[in-house]
Amino acid sequence: MQVKIFRWKAIGPLLLLLVLIGILVVIFAEPVARDTTEEVSTELLGTQVDVGRLDLLPRQASVDLGALQIADPFEPRRNLVEADRIVLKLNPEALAEKKLVVERFALQGMHFGTARKTPARPVSGDGFAPQALRAVRAWGEQFDVPILQLTPIDTIKSLVLDPTQLGTVQAAQRLLARTDSTRQALAQGFQAVDVRGTVDTARALADRLSKTDPKQLGLDGTRQAIESVRQTLKQVDAAKQQVQALERNVSGGVRLLSTGVSNLDEARKRDYAFARSLLKLPTFSSPDIGNAFFGKVSIDRFQQALYWAELARHYMPPGLLPRQDPGPKRLRASGATIRFPKEQSWPSFLLQVGQIDFTIADGLLKGAYAATVQGVTSAPALYGKPMVVSARRDAPGSVIAGLDVGAVVDHRTSAIRDSVSARLRGVQLPSFAIPGLPFRLAPGTGAANLTFALRGDQLLGRWSIGSKDVAWALDSAAGRGSDLERLVWRVISGIKQLDVSAQVSGSLKAPRLSVRSNLDDAIAQRLKAVVGEEVAKAEALARAKVDSLVSDKVEPVKQRIDAVQAEATKRVADEQGRLDQVEVDLQAQLKRLTSGLAPDIKLPKIKL
Amino acid sequence: MFALLKLIQSIIKTLHSDGTPGQVAAGIALGAALGLTPLVNVHNLLIFSLIVLLNVSFGGGILGWALFVPLGFLLDPLFHWIGESLLTAPSLRQLWTGWYNTPLVPYTNFNNTVVLGSVVGWLVLAVPIYFGAKVGVTRYRATIGERVRQSRFYKAVTASQAYNWYKLFRPS
Numbered sequence: 001m002q003v004k005i006f007r008w009k010a011i012g013p014l015l016l017l018l019v020l021i022g023i024l025v026v027i028f029a030e031p032v033a034r035d036t037t038e039e040v041s042t043e044l045l046g047t048q049v050d051v052g053r054l055d056l057l058p059r060q061a062s063v064d065l066g067a068l069q070i071a072d073p074f075e076p077r078r079n080l081v082e083a084d085r086i087v088l089k090l091n092p093e094a095l096a097e098k099k100l101v102v103e104r105f106a107l108q109g110m111h112f113g114t115a116r117k118t119p120a121r122p123v124s125g126d127g128f129a130p131q132a133l134r135a136v137r138a139w140g141e142q143f144d145v146p147i148l149q150l151t152p153i154d155t156i157k158s159l160v161l162d163p164t165q166l167g168t169v170q171a172a173q174r175l176l177a178r179t180d181s182t183r184q185a186l187a188q189g190f191q192a193v194d195v196r197g198t199v200d201t202a203r204a205l206a207d208r209l210s211k212t213d214p215k216q217l218g219l220d221g222t223r224q225a226i227e228s229v230r231q232t233l234k235q236v237d238a239a240k241q242q243v244q245a246l247e248r249n250v251s252g253g254v255r256l257l258s259t260g261v262s263n264l265d266e267a268r269k270r271d272y273a274f275a276r277s278l279l280k281l282p283t284f285s286s287p288d289i290g291n292a293f294f295g296k297v298s299i300d301r302f303q304q305a306l307y308w309a310e311l312a313r314h315y316m317p318p319g320l321l322p323r324q325d326p327g328p329k330r331l332r333a334s335g336a337t338i339r340f341p342k343e344q345s346w347p348s349f350l351l352q353v354g355q356i357d358f359t360i361a362d363g364l365l366k367g368a369y370a371a372t373v374q375g376v377t378s379a380p381a382l383y384g385k386p387m388v389v390s391a392r393r394d395a396p397g398s399v400i401a402g403l404d405v406g407a408v409v410d411h412r413t414s415a416i417r418d419s420v421s422a423r424l425r426g427v428q429l430p431s432f433a434i435p436g437l438p439f440r441l442a443p444g445t446g447a448a449n450l451t452f453a454l455r456g457d458q459l460l461g462r463w464s465i466g467s468k469d470v471a472w473a474l475d476s477a478a479g480r481g482s483d484l485e486r487l488v489w490r491v492i493s494g495i496k497q498l499d500v501s502a503q504v505s506g507s508l509k510a511p512r513l514s515v516r517s518n519l520d521d522a523i524a525q526r527l528k529a530v531v532g533e534e535v536a537k538a539e540a541l542a543r544a545k546v547d548s549l550v551s552d553k554v555e556p557v558k559q560r561i562d563a564v565q566a567e568a569t570k571r572v573a574d575e576q577g578r579l580d581q582v583e584v585d586l587q588a589q590l591k592r593l594t595s596g597l598a599p600d601i602k603l604p605k606i607k608l
Numbered sequence: 609m610f611a612l613l614k615l616i617q618s619i620i621k622t623l624h625s626d627g628t629p630g631q632v633a634a635g636i637a638l639g640a641a642l643g644l645t646p647l648v649n650v651h652n653l654l655i656f657s658l659i660v661l662l663n664v665s666f667g668g669g670i671l672g673w674a675l676f677v678p679l680g681f682l683l684d685p686l687f688h689w690i691g692e693s694l695l696t697a698p699s700l701r702q703l704w705t706g707w708y709n710t711p712l713v714p715y716t717n718f719n720n721t722v723v724l725g726s727v728v729g730w731l732v733l734a735v736p737i738y739f740g741a742k743v744g745v746t747r748y749r750a751t752i753g754e755r756v757r758q759s760r761f762y763k764a765v766t767a768s769q770a771y772n773w774y775k776l777f778r779p780s
Contacts, residue, residue, distance in 0.1 A: 006663060011661065097711050333684035
């Protein structure tokens with residue numbers, strides 16, 4: 001019997017099934033696409049993204065999005081941006097390759113910094129964006145931002161110091177151990193050189209020869225004696241070289257121990273600062289005051305810039321090598337999805353040109369604005385041009401208020417360069433609390449500038465705000481506050497003009513922050529005038545307390561180091577002296593022996 | 609419930625009388641692809657179409673799917689490793705780059721490690737599965753098959769009206 005290969009009668013039901021699948025796709029494509037867009041964008045940006053409406057327009061190869069909200073990853077109750085409508089015109093050829101190439105991007109009804117009805121959900125998980133958010137927060141925490149201490153000074157009475165808390169004590173213990181090991185190493189070095197053995201042998205030879213007459217030794221005997229002297233002189237010379245090497249080791253070891261002693265002094269300074277911090281004394285240092293008042297708010301700004309730069313670096317990698325990303329979420333394992341970029345082909349994602357026109361209806365910033373975004377892509381090397389963002393007010397001639405934003409993200413090659421600058425004039429600056437103090441600052445309407453640049457691992461950021469109409473608020477819940485708080489309040493509450501300038505520089509791993517403001521000197525001078533004498537007394541007490549705890553630990557270490565240095569130096573000098581002496585004796589014997597062989601010939605001194 | 613009943617009916621009928629052991633084994637081998645690889649992928653639409661269109665046992669396909677789903681979950685780490693090894697092999701990079709930049713091909717998700725690894729795994733296992741299943745079905749029918757056929761459970765299942773739907777895909 002011939003077995004049929006095809007089951008022709010099943011074609012009908014199969015087609016029916018395919019039609020059914022097609023109908024389901026048509027019905028559910030938009031809700032599924034909307035949910036997927038929300039999910040993927042939230043994962044990519046590390047903050048909640050809501051899409052109110054999504055319409056697929058297949059005939060125009062377009063997507064129409066409505067009521068878009070992107071929450072601020074650093075402030076869940078605020079939207080970073082909100083847009084009434086976004087239309088994306090996609091490239092159908094690229095879409096056939098499963099690539100998202102946005103040819104045109106139009107955005108309408110844009111709002112910034114709007115309040116959210118419900119706080120955004122924190123994005124958790126092991127995705128890149130949540131990790132970057134955590135890393136950037138950790139980056140921000142590494143800055144040592146002081147808090148301006150304005151508690152009453154009579155807390156000095158309760159200063160209790162535990163010696164184990166003091167870095168000097170620990171450093172002294174470590175240095176003592178290092179001193180002992182250096183001493184042992186040097187002793188072993190001296191032992192290894194065995195100067196005594198060499199000197200004794202040479203001395204014995206010199207003594208023996210001094211008692212002999214070269215004429216009685218005969219020619220052979222004299223030759224043998226000369227050879228013995230030469231050999232012994234070589235040994236002496238080798239021993240001298242070893243002693244010289246030992247001398248260098250001694251110098252190195254002593255230098256290292258001297259550095260340790262300097263470190264002890266540095267540790268003691270830190271302990272003074274620690275003891276001072278326990279007393280909660282106010283500082284008179286202007287940079288510290290600037291840092292205490294505006295350090296945290298400055299770091300917040302730089303953190304945000306760094307976060308977006310980190311995302312750009314991850315999603316816009318340089319080069320054309322295959323790139324792995326986590327696979328889609330499903331019941332089965334996600335695996336990894338690998339992209340294979342190819343020259344002269346579409347990148348996986350590209351936003352060629354985005355035109356954003358928005359209007360601010362009222363306030364000082366009212367007017368029409370135009371922004372352009374170009375070259376946002378997952379493969380900058382393929383696109384061949386850097387990503388450029390610019391936004392400015394379309395109101396020529398107006399100097400009262402304005403907005404000027406520019407950003408260049410150049411990831412075409414491994415020499416990655418990211419920079420952003422934003423200048424805002426006549427804007428309502430957000431108010432913020434002064435850390436550790438019951439004061440709140442409302443800068444009012446003013447100007448704000450931010451520039452931020454990343455070149456490889458090096459960063460340089462500047463942030464400044466300026467306002468002539470600041471308002472200060474005292475937190476009534478904090479009660480009357482201390483005398484010093486009232487004093488500072490009297491100083492700052494009379495200040496209406498504010499100029500703050502912060503700079504972050506250095507590498508990403510070891511950034512430096514400096515903050516200056518026009519308040520720093522005013523507060524410092526006032527505090528110094530009122531409590532300077534008391535603070536000086538308290539500082540002296542703190543130093544005395546630290547000294548009393550560390551002196552008996554540090555002094556023995558210093559004495560031990562001096563002893564090791566003196567002993568080692570003396571021993572080197574002694575050994576060198578003994579070797580020099582025995583060498584002179586041997587040379588004398590050599591001269592005597594050679595003159596016996598040929599009394600009339602004056603031989604030159606043998607140099608070995 | 610209906611689907612489950614239908615599934616049980618088709619499996620039981622498959623093992624007893626519907627189709628030759630070769631047809632059942634071919635169905636199981638094809639159905640194994642549905643179980644071993646992530647289901648919602650283009651290649652599985654093709655596999656399902658083959659199960660329906662080719663004169664293999666549809667019940668065998670369902671049975672293969674059901675049997676190999678747990679195995680698929682279990683072998684995911686292995687599939688990931690296979691897929692990753694293939695996708696990152698320098699000698700194959702040109703091939704993958706070509707496929708990745710060819711219209712429609714990327715929709716197969718071939719560039720996902722688990723998808724590629726599991727498809728390759730299934731291709732390697734398909735022939736052993738076919739022969740193993742063929743021997744298994746033959747021996748089953750020759751040994752305990754008749755006793756199961758006489759059981760009340762078997763009669764109750766095959767008497768259901770839903771079974772009629774299944775007859776449409778019965779191998780001839």
